[in-house]
Structure formats: structure tokens, C-alpha cells
Amino acid sequence: MSDEKKHWPFDGFFLKLSEAQQEYEQEQHIDPASLTEEERRRKIQSVLDYMKSSHKESKDDGEALNPLVPEDDLEVVLAEEEKSIPRKQYMADLVGDDFKHWKGIVVFDAGTNSGKTYFILKVLLPWAYEHNKRILVLCNRDALSNQIKNDVCRLGRIETTYWDYDDELGIEVERPTFGNKYEHTICVETYQWLETFCRKNPDGAKIFLRTFEYVVSDEFHYMVTDASFNDHVDVSYEVIKDLSATRTCIFMSATARILFENWERLGRIPAGQHYRLPVDYSFVSSIKFFYYEDQEIDIIRRVKEGEKILVFVDTLDKLQRLRDRLKAEDDVDVACLCSKYRPEAKDFDKLNDAIRDGVLLHQVTLTTSVLYNGVDIKDRALKYIVSELWNPLVNAQILGRKRPLGATDTCAVYFMGYGEKRLKDLFQKVKTYQLEPAGEYRRKFKNPEAWREYLHLDTTQAILNPPNTRYKCRTVVLDPLEGCYRLRKRAYLQAMLEVVILHRMLRYGYQNALLNEIDDSLLEKVEPLEPPILVDYLESHLNEKRYYKDWQKVFFEVGHIRNKKDGHRTKSLPKFTTVSEYIAKYGYELHVKKENSGVLRDKTVWWVTKMRK
Structure with a gap:
């Protein structure tokens, strides 16, 4: 950057806007003579004003930001974390120097922890800075946007000095000051921010977007996974699609393969600009399927001291019911999360109360799909992930929340089974x-x-x-x-x-189709679901006749069986019919009679047998 540009406002950034304004006028067939210099300046200033005001309005949730990109080289950091991890391939390895010649669409089809963001911030960004090119990064969640902004500030941090008069000393002294050398090289925003900009100020948005040579669409599956509830997804999609004709547009996702493959068939991706890395699911120790809420509760109860579990539910009603049931039956350390934009959010915990610096703060975390994206969990204590959701694109994102810290940092996964x-x-x-x-x-x-x-x-x-x-x-x-x-x-x-x-x-069965869509390597990890803790107890005590109240206590304390009419705070011993219906699902039968001999004479007794096949 020349010394002259350093003294211009915004480090000369408005010059990029001016060039983009002229490009926009030419494309729209606007005669430059029809616009006065003052009108052109007002257009540029309106874009700058919108940028400034929109950033003032955006609110940070206050969560501690966990860096996505390490300060040192990635290989050095990983080697220090765990010596036993073999050297694997990252996105920077695949790309090499190709990025210097990219044009049009570029695809990063790779899973979490594959170095996609690392490449953008540690390879492309310094090169763009040296060559006076600008990068726009678009994210699908505020949390991810804030993480990347934090990394940009850290990686671009520079220390300079300035001379200032010191009243006490009575002389000019040199003082340190800090800045960000990448401040005007990269801009990090959300798709939702772009959609609002384009709707409120379409001309200004077009001018602004033309100041970037690179547009990075991170978590690009947003275009389909959020379309069911975001009315304006089409806006950002069309804008980015138009930009790909004149700019280098980099699309990154672990779960948008079906979109990327369609682009390949249509010939939209230039030769050599589709980079693939297989998703690494080695951290998944086993895959198991459950079908009933009782089984889900049993999975949660099996979590040992020092271990943590993350449970994704499909509705707010289920979130509340699961929380209330756990708290009613056990003294469970549980947190509940839903979108902060939902009116029901006041009844649940805030994100900062559930996760901080990538570590879960409670033994049990129940959440809607709000946590399936944009939040990285780097917590060795997270040993179980449970998902009630059927969509493999969503479940792939759920698995991607776990960022293993080494070869021994594994996790058991439970999916709810869906019948025909x-x-x-x-x-x-x-x-x-x-x-x-x-x-x-x-x-x-x-x-x-x-x-x-x-x-x-x-x-x-x-x-x-x-x-x-x-x-x-x-x-x-x-x-x-x-x-x-x-x-x-x-x-x-x-x-x-x-x-x-x-x-x-x-056609192929739920389990096979689900795991094939996520990654077929997971098929080899499927195991039978553990029977409830109560089943082990029943196997050891078949045909034992006991006073019925003693058996009621067993079913209540070991099996956590409750009467259907009991409220969340009511804890009555389960009745015969309730117990019978519950244990029948596992192949057991409950019997009752009045004993006529022995120590239990004249008392009502229960005993359990296996059902006949």
C-alpha cells in the first residue's frame, strides 16, 4: 500500500467502492455524465453509512470466542496436542498454489477439522493483503461469524507507535498502539445480514459486493437447511450466483455434496476447482438406534460421573418434557437450549450458560437444532451424542459439533429409529x-x-x-x-x-439410508442398543416372589417407572398395569397372586418371568 493511500480515509477503501460504482453504472448502462460527482459520493457514502450502522446494530451474545485457526502452523499444534495422531491431509495440501489462478466457482467439499477456514485465513488472506485484493466471508450463524472475526483480529494484529505529549514529563513520548492490518482486506458477515442489505438497499449492496475479488460462502448447506424457516434465503443465493460470473466464489460445506454434485453435472465448476476431503468419523466409537422415550431416558441415565451427553430433540414440547422428566425422577445436572429468537427461550437456558470456550458446562445438555450448527465442542468429557432428527444433512452437522482433541477422544452416537x-x-x-x-x-x-x-x-x-x-x-x-x-x-x-x-x-431401510447419506463408514460401527438397567436386574431375579410393595420400589428406583397420571413432582409407586406394559416391551411378564403359605402368607406377591415365544 502506498504512503499516499495510508493517509486516505478508510485506508483508501472508498476507492474500491468508487471503482465498483463505475462498474455498476456500466453494467446498468448509466451514462456517467448523468451523475454529478456529488451524487456519486452520496451513493458511496450511503453504503459506508449502512455498513457502519448495521455493525452498530448487530449484537454480540457475549460468548467467549474459541479460535478456529491456531496461531502457529496447524501441523505443529496438532503434533503438540497428541503425538499419536498420524499426519493427515488438509485443504491447504490439496489446493497448493492453485488459488492464485482461480476464476468462477471453487468448491471445498470437506468435513469439520479439514482446514477449510484455516486455508482462508492463513493462506488466502495474507496473499490477498499483499496483492490488494478483498475477501468477503459469509456465515450462517452469528456465533461462527464472531469466531472468524476474532481470528482475523488476532492474526492481523500489528503494533505501531505514535508520538504524544506527556504533561507530567513535559516532552513528546513514543506510545504503542495496536491495529489490524487485515481490517480492509476481509469482511465477515452472515447470509442474513447480506439478505437484509440487498432488500433494503439493492443498489448499494451491488456496489459494495463488487469491491471483493473473493466471496467465501461458509456452511453453504444453509441454502437448503434454513430454507424451511428463512423467507429470504433465495436473496443471498441469487446474489452469490450472479457474483460467480465475475468473481471467485468459494463454497465450503461438509454436507452440501448433493448440491455440489449437481453443479458438476451441469458443468458449473471449472476443471480442477472442486476439492474433496473425506469426513473423518474415527472419533465415533459406535452407532446405536433407539425407538422409545424410555430408551432415551435410559441412555441419559447411563452417563457416568465425569462424562457428558448432548441430546438433540425435534420439538420444543419434547425438550420441555424430557427436561421435566429428568428433573422429576433424578437429581440431574441438565441444561436446555432453544433459539434465542423463540418466545419460549425465556423458559430455557442461554447459550453462555450451557457452553463456554467449546466446553459443555453441564453433564446433560438438551437442545433443539439451534446447536447443530456454528458451535464447536472441544470437550473430552463429551462421550455421548443423541439425535431424534431424521434428516442425514442435519445429523451430519450434529456429528460435526464434536471436535476431537486426539485419537482417544471418542464418542458413542445414538440415533432415534424411524419405522416405515x-x-x-x-x-x-x-x-x-x-x-x-x-x-x-x-x-x-x-x-x-x-x-x-x-x-x-x-x-x-x-x-x-x-x-x-x-x-x-x-x-x-x-x-x-x-x-x-x-x-x-x-x-x-x-x-x-x-x-x-x-x-x-x-426403499433401503432407515438405518442403511441414513448412515449411507452421512458416511458409509458408519455402517460398520452399528451395534445393538444396550438393554435398560432394569433388564439386567430382572434377569438376575426371575421367578422371585416378593411382597408387591418391595417389587414396586425396585421398579420405581431401578427402572424409574412412573404412573402415567403422575405429575412431574408426584412420585407414586407404579401400579401393576403400568409395570406390566413397560416390561412387556422387553419380553417380560409380571404376575400377581395372594400367597397362602410361608412368610408371605396372606400377602399379595409379584414375580417376573420371561414371555413365552
Whole structure:
């Protein structure tokens, strides 16, 4: 950078905006003579003002930021952490010097801990700084954005001095000051921020985006996984797609392979610019499937002192029910998390109360999908991960939360099993609530009369505006600004992907299809689910006749069996029918009679036998 540029405001950054403004005018066929210099400056200043105000409005959750990129070389750090880890290949190894000649789309198809972010911040960023090029990094979550910003500040930290008059000494003294040399080389934002910018100031956003030679789309699976609840995903997708024609756009994800493979078939990725690294699931010690809430509770109870478990549930109702049941039955150290934007969030814990510096603060952490993305857990005590969710893209992200600290840092994984009936129900709901409305829109929207007739059907309104918002159409939504319905393409793509995956699950079986979609190496790690602790006890005490109240205490204390009508604070001993229904699921039968001899004479006794096959 020249000495002259160093004295310009924003280190001369506004010059990039000016160049981008001229490029935008040429593309829009705007005669430069039609704009005064003052009008051009006002356009540039409006972009700068928006940037400044939007960063003032953005709030940091206050969480301690765990660096994604080590200060030293990656190989040195890993070698120090655990000498036994063999040298593996990272993204920087694959890319080499290719990045100096990239054009158009670049794909990083690799899992967590493969060095994707390391390459951007430790290889591409210094090179871009030296060559006066700019990088825009887009993330899907504030937590990840804050982590990368923190790393940029640390890696770009420089110390300079300035002369200042010291009143006490009465002379000019040299004082240290700190800055960030990368401040105007890289900009880190979220997709949601970009979507808001483009909607509120489309011209300014186009001008601003043209100041970057590189656009990095991190966690690019956001384009499909968030499309079901984010109405504006299409905005960022289209903007980035347009930029790829004139800029180098780097797409990074561990779970967007189905998108990347489609781009390959369409010939959108230039030769040699698709970099793949296999996901390393060596930290997964075993895969087991459960089907009932009682089994899930038993998995949680098996966690030993000094160990931790992370449980992903599919609904807020289940989150609350699981928490209340654990607290009612045991003195459990449990935290509950959901999105801070949900009105129910006030009833649960905050992120900072559950995880700090990558370490879980409680033995049991129950969470919705809010924690499946953008948070890295570097905690050797995390020995169990449980997921109730069926989508393999989401489950791959869930597994990616665990960042093993060495070869011995392993984890057992439990997935909820989905039977054929439940899969068919999911399949039908996606077709009814997502694909069918999208198909009607594509066929009839350009014909106002046909579209109006479709909208007036009671069945249509039950789909577009149902009383149960859990099953609501996300592919066709009412645009409040335009006052008409529109098709959300990313949500439509997400629905099509879900139907394809569900079809495979119905055809090949849930377990095989789920693990194949995540990584087929996991198929070799499937093991039978451990029987409940109570089963071991029953095996050792078959046919033992005891006074029924003694057996009730066993079922209550060992099996944690409670009567269905008991409240969360009520703890009554389980009745005969309740116990019978519970142990029948595991092949046991409960018997009762009034004893007529011996020490238990005239007393009601229970005993357990195995069911006959």
C-alpha cells in the first residue's frame, strides 16, 4: 500500500467502492455524465453509512470466542496436542498454489477439522493483503461469524507507535498502539445480514459486493437447511450466483455434496476447482438406534460421573418434557437450549450458560437444532451424542459439533429409529405441504383465473394457512410487500431433497439410508442398543416372589417407572398395569397372586418371568 493511500480515509477503501460504482453504472448502462460527482459520493457514502450502522446494530451474545485457526502452523499444534495422531491431509495440501489462478466457482467439499477456514485465513488472506485484493466471508450463524472475526483480529494484529505529549514529563513520548492490518482486506458477515442489505438497499449492496475479488460462502448447506424457516434465503443465493460470473466464489460445506454434485453435472465448476476431503468419523466409537422415550431416558441415565451427553430433540414440547422428566425422577445436572429468537427461550437456558470456550458446562445438555450448527465442542468429557432428527444433512452437522482433541477422544452416537409408518407419514407431509403447492404455483400462477380458483379451495387454505404451524407450506408464501404469493426456490429444493432421501429410506431401510447419506463408514460401527438397567436386574431375579410393595420400589428406583397420571413432582409407586406394559416391551411378564403359605402368607406377591415365544 502506498504512503499516499495510508493517509486516505478508510485506508483508501472508498476507492474500491468508487471503482465498483463505475462498474455498476456500466453494467446498468448509466451514462456517467448523468451523475454529478456529488451524487456519486452520496451513493458511496450511503453504503459506508449502512455498513457502519448495521455493525452498530448487530449484537454480540457475549460468548467467549474459541479460535478456529491456531496461531502457529496447524501441523505443529496438532503434533503438540497428541503425538499419536498420524499426519493427515488438509485443504491447504490439496489446493497448493492453485488459488492464485482461480476464476468462477471453487468448491471445498470437506468435513469439520479439514482446514477449510484455516486455508482462508492463513493462506488466502495474507496473499490477498499483499496483492490488494478483498475477501468477503459469509456465515450462517452469528456465533461462527464472531469466531472468524476474532481470528482475523488476532492474526492481523500489528503494533505501531505514535508520538504524544506527556504533561507530567513535559516532552513528546513514543506510545504503542495496536491495529489490524487485515481490517480492509476481509469482511465477515452472515447470509442474513447480506439478505437484509440487498432488500433494503439493492443498489448499494451491488456496489459494495463488487469491491471483493473473493466471496467465501461458509456452511453453504444453509441454502437448503434454513430454507424451511428463512423467507429470504433465495436473496443471498441469487446474489452469490450472479457474483460467480465475475468473481471467485468459494463454497465450503461438509454436507452440501448433493448440491455440489449437481453443479458438476451441469458443468458449473471449472476443471480442477472442486476439492474433496473425506469426513473423518474415527472419533465415533459406535452407532446405536433407539425407538422409545424410555430408551432415551435410559441412555441419559447411563452417563457416568465425569462424562457428558448432548441430546438433540425435534420439538420444543419434547425438550420441555424430557427436561421435566429428568428433573422429576433424578437429581440431574441438565441444561436446555432453544433459539434465542423463540418466545419460549425465556423458559430455557442461554447459550453462555450451557457452553463456554467449546466446553459443555453441564453433564446433560438438551437442545433443539439451534446447536447443530456454528458451535464447536472441544470437550473430552463429551462421550455421548443423541439425535431424534431424521434428516442425514442435519445429523451430519450434529456429528460435526464434536471436535476431537486426539485419537482417544471418542464418542458413542445414538440415533432415534424411524419405522416405515412414520417415514411414510413424513413423506406424505412433505408432498402435501411443500411439493404439491409448489407444483400448482408453477402450473397456474401465470393464469390468474386458474390460480384464483386454486386459492379458493378449502384444502389449499388448510395447507397455506393451517392452524398447526408445524406443518405449514414454506415453498409458496404470501409476500407482504407485493401482496401476492411467490415461490421460494430454495425451500422447494429442500423439499425435493427431503422427498428423495425419504424415498431411499423407505426403499433401503432407515438405518442403511441414513448412515449411507452421512458416511458409509458408519455402517460398520452399528451395534445393538444396550438393554435398560432394569433388564439386567430382572434377569438376575426371575421367578422371585416378593411382597408387591418391595417389587414396586425396585421398579420405581431401578427402572424409574412412573404412573402415567403422575405429575412431574408426584412420585407414586407404579401400579401393576403400568409395570406390566413397560416390561412387556422387553419380553417380560409380571404376575400377581395372594400367597397362602410361608412368610408371605396372606400377602399379595409379584414375580417376573420371561414371555413365552
